[in-house]
Amino acid sequence: MSRKRILLYLIFVFYQAGAFAFTYLVDGHLDLLGLLKFIPWFKWIAFLGLLMIVLDITWYFIDWRTNRQERQELKDENTNLKAKLYDLQEASRKGQETPKP
Numbered sequence: 001m002s003r004k005r006i007l008l009y010l011i012f013v014f015y016q017a018g019a020f021a022f023t024y025l026v027d028g029h030l031d032l033l034g035l036l037k038f039i040p041w042f043k044w045i046a047f048l049g050l051l052m053i054v055l056d057i058t059w060y061f062i063d064w065r066t067n068r069q070e071r072q073e074l075k076d077e078n079t080n081l082k083a084k085l086y087d088l089q090e091a092s093r094k095g096q097e098t099p100k101p
Contacts, residue, residue: 008056015049 022042 005056005059008052008059012049012052012056015045015052018045019049 019042022038
């Protein structure tokens with residue numbers, strides 16, 4: 001896993017921990033009216049979390065497409081090398097054949 005992807009997951013873990021802590025505090029342990037001023041912040045933080053999820057999914061599909069293209073290029077190159085090897089073997093066989101009298 002690349003460092004950028006690990007950093008994205010670490011940020012997402014901290015986001016999830018913050019969201020859990022906030023919901024735990026709102027769930028009867030603190031007065032909701034005291035936290036009412038933080039609700040708009042939580043909306044933006046939740047939106048940021050959604051953006052991180054979309055970013056990760058997009059990143060996955062970009063990597064998947066790149067890997068698929070690279071795999072196809074390697075398969076084509078392998079096919080070309082096999083064809084060249086076959087041609088060399090056929091040329092070698094024709095050179096070794098001796099005419100029978």
